[in-house]
Amino acid sequence: MQVIQSDWVDVGALTDIPVRGARVVKTPLGCVAVFRTAENEIFALEDRCPHAGGPLSNGIVHGRSVTCPLHNWVISLESGEAQGADEGKTPAIAAKVEDGRILLDRTALIARAAA
Numbered sequence: 001m002q003v004i005q006s007d008w009v010d011v012g013a014l015t016d017i018p019v020r021g022a023r024v025v026k027t028p029l030g031c032v033a034v035f036r037t038a039e040n041e042i043f044a045l046e047d048r049c050p051h052a053g054g055p056l057s058n059g060i061v062h063g064r065s066v067t068c069p070l071h072n073w074v075i076s077l078e079s080g081e082a083q084g085a086d087e088g089k090t091p092a093i094a095a096k097v098e099d100g101r102i103l104l105d106r107t108a109l110i111a112r113a114a115a
Contacts, residue, residue: 008103033057043077050088
């Protein structure tokens with residue numbers, strides 16, 4: 001008998017995250033910030049600003065961006081790249097919502113160990 005492993009990890013309900021808010025998912029490889037936009041889109045990034053390592057989960061979500069609470073760097077929720085004149089990038093993890101549940105890409109979570 002072959003066991004098929006899902007490529008997605010269920011990390012909670014969409015309603016667990018407030019609109020324009022974030023929650024932290026703790027993994028053995030570090031924390032992942034899961035963000036919910038005003039349009040109920042879900043994005044996931046490593047919970048570290050590329051500038052000084054600030055906790056992006058404590059930042060302000062606006063549009064498809066989050067502003068780091070330490071030095072106001074604006075980070076794209078889609079790509080993890082700093083926007084504007086700032087340079088840097090934090091790893092993004094594929095995320096989706098199915099039946100009201102937030103799912104993160106298991107492969108992307110595991111690949112963080114190789115970095």
